[in-house]
Each structure stands twice: as C-alpha cells, then as structure tokens.
Amino acid sequence: MRFCSLGSGSGGNATVVEANRGTTTTRVLIDCGFSLRELTFRLSRVGLACDDLDAVFVTHEHGDHIGCAMTLAQRHGLPLWMSRGTWRAIGEPELPGRLHFARDGHPIALCDLQLTPYTVPHDAQEPLQLRCSDGARHLGVLTDAGSITPHLLAHLQGCDALLLECNHDPALLAASRYPASLKARIGGRLGHLSNETA
Numbered sequence: 001m002r003f004c005s006l007g008s009g010s011g012g013n014a015t016v017v018e019a020n021r022g023t024t025t026t027r028v029l030i031d032c033g034f035s036l037r038e039l040t041f042r043l044s045r046v047g048l049a050c051d052d053l054d055a056v057f058v059t060h061e062h063g064d065h066i067g068c069a070m071t072l073a074q075r076h077g078l079p080l081w082m083s084r085g086t087w088r089a090i091g092e093p094e095l096p097g098r099l100h101f102a103r104d105g106h107p108i109a110l111c112d113l114q115l116t117p118y119t120v121p122h123d124a125q126e127p128l129q130l131r132c133s134d135g136a137r138h139l140g141v142l143t144d145a146g147s148i149t150p151h152l153l154a155h156l157q158g159c160d161a162l163l164l165e166c167n168h169d170p171a172l173l174a175a176s177r178y179p180a181s182l183k184a185r186i187g188g189r190l191g192h193l194s195n196e197t198a
Contacts, residue, residue: 085126
C-alpha cells in the first residue's frame with residue numbers, strides 16, 4: 001500500500017491511496033478540493049489520470065475538501081462516499097448510482113482496500129477521517145480535526161503510517177491579522193490542530 005498527497009491546505013486537499021495485490025490495483029481519492037482541471041494536472045504529475053481512480057471519499061463539506069468531487073464522480077463513473085451529514089450540508093444532491101453513505105466505524109470494502117471511517121471534532125456537519133488497510137498494512141489519515149479524542153486515537157492505534165496535517169502555530173495565529181472570529185475558529189476545539197498538538 002502507498003499514498004501520495006496531491007495537496008493540503010486552504011487552497012485544496014486531495015490524497016491518493018493505492019493498494020496492489022499483484023494482479024489488481026485499487027486507488028481511492030480522499031478529498032477532491034480542487035477544480036477538475038487542477039486535479040487532473042496534479043494527478044498527471046504522479047503518473048495518474050482520473051480514469052485510474054476507483055472511488056472518491058469526501059471527509060466533509062468544506063470547499064477545500066469537496067471541490068469537484070461530484071463532477072469527477074459523474075464524469076468518470078466513480079462511486080462517491082461521504083457521510084449523510086456532509087450530503088445534507090451540500091444540499092442533498094441526487095447522484096443516482098454514484099452516492100454511498102459512510103458511517104463512523106463501518107468498514108467500506110473497495111477491492112484491495114478497506115476504509116474505516118471515524119468521526120473527528122471539526123466544524124462540519126458529520127466529518128469523517130479514515131483508516132485505510134490492504135490487509136497487511138494500515139494507514140491513518142487525519143487532516144482536519146480541532147482536538148484529539150480517545151475515539152480518534154483508538155482508530156489510529158497500530159497504524160504503520162499516519163498522514164497528519166499540521167495546521168498552525170498558536171503564537172503566529174494570535175499575532176496574525178485574521179479577524180478574532182477566524183482565529184477562534186482555527187484554534188478552537190472544532191478547528192484545526194496546532195503544530196505542537198499534531
């Protein structure tokens with residue numbers, strides 16, 4: 001199993017996770033926070049195309065995570081996974097034959113990969129992050145969470161690797177020109193992990 005971050009930050013988030021069992025390869029795109037053109041470009045830089053993907057998983061409804069996910073799923077015939085809360089937050093779009101709902105702790109089997117979603121404290125309707133496995137190795141993915149919880153830690157125990165987003169330095173955030181409301185959101189329990197906490 002291997003993974004590649006195509007981008008992380010307010011400009012867009014996307015990660016490809018791949019499992020290979022010799023005769024088959026399965027690739028899932030976790031988040032899709034770019035335009036379709038930009039995503040295609042970023043995939044091409046790592047030798048992939050949209051048609052090389054087998055599924056898309058959206059962690060939550062914020063624009064830098066959902067981006068072109070619905071367009072990508074429809075145009076390339078990909079299954080699109082998200083929580084019901086995320087689906088409601090984006091207006092309950094109809095995606096016949098494409099949309100699948102993910103739930104905390106309920107594994108999703110995608111050929112060579114198993115994805116296990118888990119809830120995290122973040123300011124979205126029903127945010128989920130993932131534990132990915134090919135049966136032999138385990139990858140934890142944690143990009144948007146405001147604090148560490150026992151539930152989160154339990155889902156990441158025993159991982160062989162962890163993709164972890166470090167978001168901000170509290171002193172630099174406090175001294176920034178951001179409005180007080182944005183500072184409170186970023187640094188709050190439902191915001192983003194500081195570098196030190198990460």
